[in-house]
Amino acid sequence: MCGILCLVLEGGVSGLTPCVVTGLTEVYNQWIAGDESVVLTEAMRTKLDNLERIRTATQRLKTVRNDVKGKHRVEREMLEKEIAKLTLEGSESLSSSSPSSTPQPAAQAPLAGPIKQFKSLESSIAARGPDYVSRQVHGKYALFSSILSLRQPFTSQPMLTTNGFILQFNGELYNEECLESCDTSFIASMLAVIPSEARQQGVIDLLNRLKGEFAINIIDITEDIVYFGRDQIGKRSLLYRQEQDSLLIGSVAHDSSWTECQNRIYIYANGVIDSQPYDNYNSPLDMDVSLDIIEETLKKAVSIRTSTIHPQVATPSTLAVLFSGGLDCTVLAYLLGNELRCTNHQIDLLTVGFDNPRINQTASSSPDRLLARKSWANLSKIFAEDSVVFNLVEINVTYAEWLTHKERVTRLMAPNNTEMDLSIAIAFYFASNSRYPSVKTTLVGTEEHCVENYKSTAKVLFSGLGADELFAGYSRHEALFLDIAEDSEDNNVTEMYKALHASLVHDVDVIHKRNLGRDDRVIACWGKEVRYPYLDPDFISVAMAVNPRQKITYSFKTVVTKKCLEGKRVLVLERKHILRQLAGRLGLEWVKGELKRAIQFGAKSAKLEVGQSKTKGTDTL
Numbered sequence: 001m002c003g004i005l006c007l008v009l010e011g012g013v014s015g016l017t018p019c020v021v022t023g024l025t026e027v028y029n030q031w032i033a034g035d036e037s038v039v040l041t042e043a044m045r046t047k048l049d050n051l052e053r054i055r056t057a058t059q060r061l062k063t064v065r066n067d068v069k070g071k072h073r074v075e076r077e078m079l080e081k082e083i084a085k086l087t088l089e090g091s092e093s094l095s096s097s098s099p100s101s102t103p104q105p106a107a108q109a110p111l112a113g114p115i116k117q118f119k120s121l122e123s124s125i126a127a128r129g130p131d132y133v134s135r136q137v138h139g140k141y142a143l144f145s146s147i148l149s150l151r152q153p154f155t156s157q158p159m160l161t162t163n164g165f166i167l168q169f170n171g172e173l174y175n176e177e178c179l180e181s182c183d184t185s186f187i188a189s190m191l192a193v194i195p196s197e198a199r200q201q202g203v204i205d206l207l208n209r210l211k212g213e214f215a216i217n218i219i220d221i222t223e224d225i226v227y228f229g230r231d232q233i234g235k236r237s238l239l240y241r242q243e244q245d246s247l248l249i250g251s252v253a254h255d256s257s258w259t260e261c262q263n264r265i266y267i268y269a270n271g272v273i274d275s276q277p278y279d280n281y282n283s284p285l286d287m288d289v290s291l292d293i294i295e296e297t298l299k300k301a302v303s304i305r306t307s308t309i310h311p312q313v314a315t316p317s318t319l320a321v322l323f324s325g326g327l328d329c330t331v332l333a334y335l336l337g338n339e340l341r342c343t344n345h346q347i348d349l350l351t352v353g354f355d356n357p358r359i360n361q362t363a364s365s366s367p368d369r370l371l372a373r374k375s376w377a378n379l380s381k382i383f384a385e386d387s388v389v390f391n392l393v394e395i396n397v398t399y400a401e402w403l404t405h406k407e408r409v410t411r412l413m414a415p416n417n418t419e420m421d422l423s424i425a426i427a428f429y430f431a432s433n434s435r436y437p438s439v440k441t442t443l444v445g446t447e448e449h450c451v452e453n454y455k456s457t458a459k460v461l462f463s464g465l466g467a468d469e470l471f472a473g474y475s476r477h478e479a480l481f482l483d484i485a486e487d488s489e490d491n492n493v494t495e496m497y498k499a500l501h502a503s504l505v506h507d508v509d510v511i512h513k514r515n516l517g518r519d520d521r522v523i524a525c526w527g528k529e530v531r532y533p534y535l536d537p538d539f540i541s542v543a544m545a546v547n548p549r550q551k552i553t554y555s556f557k558t559v560v561t562k563k564c565l566e567g568k569r570v571l572v573l574e575r576k577h578i579l580r581q582l583a584g585r586l587g588l589e590w591v592k593g594e595l596k597r598a599i600q601f602g603a604k605s606a607k608l609e610v611g612q613s614k615t616k617g618t619d620t621l
């Protein structure tokens, strides 16, 4: 993953100096220190420990206070002193560790002038790209880029072309021309040959040609125009904030005063922002799609996302799967295993669970964890002969850790700010956080080998996001069919399937604002990048051409109950039918029947705090 930050300040940028930092040097650590300081691990833990001791002391104090005869005077004084000391310690350790460390809810952060705003985001941008950080100033433009290098040869950013374009690029391109090389250089070389008499059309045409997952910022210095945006689906985060004389564009934002880019092309000229859609957006194939075609296209989507991780080092793990053990991610894990047969690769299956003090449940008993174990064990067996090792990486998040990181996650996911956003974002945040110790389990024969304190080295994470949108995996999709009766007319049923298709097209169209921006912002802060095979443009075209009758199927069966001994006919619906067929064909019988569970419920990251049982997902934080 990379980070993009750009400031356009009419009248010119002053007070910012150019600089370059490579590798994990001390200077780099200073860059990200600003970001990390929000994570008050030690201090907050002390506070939490103290909290327990304060509680005990207060309890005891109540008893001795009621003792009127004064026998316990000494103990009472000692208890009062202890409470005072513990209380002070808690607040001191919080404020002394770093002056800027008091977590501020993102929405309340004070807004300063554009240059200050630019600088205050640099640490979050730096955290996204641990290999290289650079700041440049060109007249009225200030640019800050960070790079996580995954393609060879390494290419620095921002890139300047000889004909006056500046390029900032965060993403992966899968155009044929650059599968073997660096995609950033590919774009720069295309910019360099844009004819001077048609610069604007040249940039728009180029953006329409790019295939992959990206956010991009192109400045045309000669014509004074900025082009920016996210790919056709919107897989990478990009936001902007316009004020009278300034425009800020960034991978992350301060607060809800920023606007998230849609999956369109944005053009900023003469102080005005305009946007236009991509050509050929989301055009489905005009053909009947078979299971063969679905399998082949998904395999290819997995394959190009695997082969473009450079260098191809097998051990320790270079890639991981965000893994609940369910249908979508298990199919992906299988295809990855298949792709890496006989290469001695290790694949980390990341499964996250939260201790929930409110309902007194431990991370390891969360529903996802149990399913993840089963799918991991089965996958391990399938690939036992093929030198592909699946590591089950169990991440248990304690309540204290949840508390500690909550503010940082809240800040990172901005402008999104609801309870539901937090419960989803924090699950991804911990799943992708390889500094947080986890337990790795590998199956050798029938024996489980555990390694404690495991830290995943995978830089690329695969996500099953998109399968529910393409194949109808949500209950709201199923709800469209609840009125079906055995004697329903064909016409009526056809209308229901039309409605389903329209609903899926809409879901794909808005997935950038429902999921992708927020998830990118919280995952990338660990210098990791997510890839989404189901959201590959070719795969979307195929999936959208699948007859919706293959996505949700219905039948009727007779159910005998105590009340109704002769049996009652009930409607049975199956979501993501064709994807289950694919799972069956691949030999993944055990996930065929699994139902959808949203990550915040599967990992139990929703409603952790006491008194939250009535909290709604839509509540603002």
Ligand SMILES: *[C@@H]1O[C@H](CO)[C@@H](O)[C@H](O)[C@H]1NC(C)=O
Pocket: 360
């Ligand atoms: C919470 O669960 C643990 C075991 O998982 C049990 O020992 C403890 O008593 C429970 N606490 C409450 C308040 O239910």
Ligand SMILES: *[C@@H]1O[C@H](CO)[C@@H](O)[C@H](O)[C@H]1NC(C)=O
Pocket: 374, 377, 378, 381, 587, 588, 589, 590
């Ligand atoms: C998957 O695991 C379950 C038990 O966890 C087992 O019953 C089943 O046979 C396994 N399936 C395959 C295909 O290995």
Ligand SMILES: *[C@@H]1O[C@H](CO)[C@@H](O)[C@H](O)[C@H]1NC(C)=O
Pocket: 363, 364, 394, 395, 396, 437, 438, 439
């Ligand atoms: C998570 O919980 C499981 C089950 O209790 C345990 O085996 C594992 O060691 C725990 N992992 C961590 C990182 O604490």
Ligand SMILES: *[C@@H]1O[C@H](CO)[C@@H](O)[C@H](O)[C@H]1NC(C)=O
Pocket: 485, 487, 488, 489, 492
């Ligand atoms: C079909 O739909 C029409 C109106 O939409 C409704 O009046 C009719 O009862 C439906 N028929 C069946 C069999 O569901």
Ligand SMILES: *[C@@H]1O[C@H](CO)[C@@H](O)[C@H](O)[C@H]1NC(C)=O
Pocket: 259, 260, 415, 416, 417, 418, 421, 513, 514, 515
């Ligand atoms: C996240 O924020 C963006 C920009 O404000 C908004 O369009 C989108 O609907 C939000 N997403 C969710 C899930 O609330």
